[in-house]
Amino acid sequence: MAARKLAPLGPNGGAEDSLAKTNAFFRKKTLVLFAMVVAFFVINGVSGAFVEFDFVSAAVDVPAGIVWMLSEFAPSASSLEYLDSIMPALGSTILASVASSCIAAVFSFILAVLGSRSVGIGGPMALIVRAIASIFRNIPVVAWALVLLFSFKQSEFTGFLALFLTSFGYLTRCFLETIDEMSTGPIEALRATGATYFQIVVQAVIPMSVTSVISWVLYMIETNIRDATLVGILTGTGIGFVFDVYYKSFRYDVAGLTLVTIVIVVIACETLSNYIRRRIM
Structure with a gap:
């Protein structure tokens, strides 16, 4: 049986191959995470449009709502x-x-x-x-x-x-x-x-x-x-x-x-x- 010839490896061949696999792994994870984030925003956008919810107006109204809540619901001396x-x-x-x-x-x-x-x-x-x-x-x-x-x-x-x-x-x-x-x-x-x-x-x-x-x-x-x-x-x-x-x-x-x-x-x-x-x- 003829012996199989192996390709010679350089002095850093194993390390370079491991580094390439690691980079490919993290690149794949990054793409998956990016796809999940995009899907999340798309789903939220479609859901908001379906129920006619305006995210921008809600975000603008949040500070005013917090101020009103803190001022109106704050216990007073008479409430004691x-x-x-x-x-x-x-x-x-x-x-x-x-x-x-x-x-x-x-x-x-x-x-x-x-x-x-x-x-x-x-x-x-x-x-x-x-x-x-x-x-x-x-x-x-x-x-x-x-x-x-x-x-x-x-x-x-x-x-x-x-x-x-x-x-x-x-x-x-x-x-x-x-x-x-x-x-x-x-x-x-x-x-x-x-x-x-x-x-x-x-x-x-x-x-x-x-x-x-x-x-x-x-x-x-x-x-x-x-x-x-x-x-x-x-x-x-x-x-x-x-x-x-x-x-x-x-x-x-x-x-x-x-x-x-x-x-x-x-x-x-x-x-x-x-x-x-x-x-x-």
Whole structure:
């Protein structure tokens, strides 16, 4: 068999070939990125033209809108007199958010354990639980509030139920992923010793998932406090109702003070949640 002749390489032949491949790679990436940017602007332009949205006019009006918002919604000294009506409503909103998140977490964890692929009861339960979680999670909290409004009227329970149903779907999905990602070593060891299903859940599932569960519940409380404001506008309860009353009464300074209290509570809740997460993890 004739020996194959190889082309001689110069002293820097390998380095030059590698450099050429690197340049070609980055040139291709640059072209792809440029094409994506162009496509983004084209899609936005077509969408704006379809809905008759003028980007230039909107950009010009943004500074004036910000100035008006800061001047009209800035709390004044006289608006502080309304704290007596704002704080109780804010407190009820916080309590409703915490209660809906915690109660939903209990039901979600039970359902997630039963539908888990690693420790579930098997059969079609896994598919049923995921279907339930998807349905409840993908219906917006505003839609839940509007639907429940016709059945339970404007009441605290309507807002609580809307937050509960949304939290139930979201937490069920999160707990399912948490339990499925756990190590199966302790579970298999307990099964080998003849432990019952309840013992496996108590001795293995709960200890290994408790930190993630607490983290998700804290996140859900933060989210519900924000969502409760919008739900309160629809159900006529809580801090959302107080904001809506002052906003429609053209008392923008009091409405701005209401927003400030909501922001302070959300930031405080987020800070506390982050502290607890760092302590338990």
